[in-house]
Amino acid sequence: MLTRIDHIGIACFDLDRTVEFYRATYGFEVFHTEVNEEQGVREAMLRINGTDDGGASYIQLLEPVTEESTVAKWLAKNGEGVHHIAFGTADVDGDAQAIADKGVRVLYDEPRRGSMGSRITFLHPKDCHGVLTELVTSAPADEQH
Ligand code: CMX
Numbered sequence: 001m002l003t004r005i006d007h008i009g010i011a012c013f014d015l016d017r018t019v020e021f022y023r024a025t026y027g028f029e030v031f032h033t034e035v036n037e038e039q040g041v042r043e044a045m046l047r048i049n050g051t052d053d054g055g056a057s058y059i060q061l062l063e064p065v066t067e068e069s070t071v072a073k074w075l076a077k078n079g080e081g082v083h084h085i086a087f088g089t090a091d092v093d094g095d096a097q098a099i100a101d102k103g104v105r106v107l108y109d110e111p112r113r114g115s116m117g118s119r120i121t122f123l124h125p126k127d128c129h130g131v132l133t134e135l136v137t138s139a140p141a142d143e144q145h
């Protein structure tokens with residue numbers, strides 16, 4: 001069951017400048033940064049709020065680290081902006097299977113590593129009314145890194 005918005009992914013050309021905009025304009029501080037080589041991104045997670053199930057909601061700022069990155073390709077076509085939304089679930093495997101059974105293309109056979117040790121998969125935007133949609137199961141709080 002999808003229980004919360006885990007994050008909204010925003011593609012940007014310059015992560016440091018975009019982080020500074022979010023800090024100066026809204027007061028949001030960086031909670032976590034990492035490079036995810038597999039996803040081809042350098043990212044900053046800005047924690048916005050906690051939620052009823054113990055999870056949190058974030059803004060995920062994404063800067064491509066390679067020319068081949070899906071985010072680089074998207075930026076070249078669209079410029080900066082909202083790239084995807086991510087729903088949180090305790091069971092990304094079960095929910096991805098249930099959604100695939102409804103005829104929506106799930107992009108990965110098995111969930112991959114996402115921010116802070118989470119497990120993630122994506123639904124094809126063309127099957128989701130134009131919205132690239134991510135499903136996330138967070139790592140347990142003491143295993144987030
Ligand atoms: N939102 C909405 N539509 C999108 C999209 C997005 N983010 N990315 C691509 N599309 C659309 C394109 O506009 C295009 O539509 P048209 O044919 O009508 O022009 C179509 O999908 C195909 O786009 P493409 O540019 O040819 O891109 P690809 O098919 O090569 O890749 C996708 C699209 C979704 C398969 C790829 O972006 C992907 O695998 N995404 C999942 C991984 C990812 O995004 N990782 C970065 C974030 C990591 C994280 O969140 O941690």
Ligand code: CO
Nearest residue numbers: 009060086134
């Ligand atoms: Co994401």
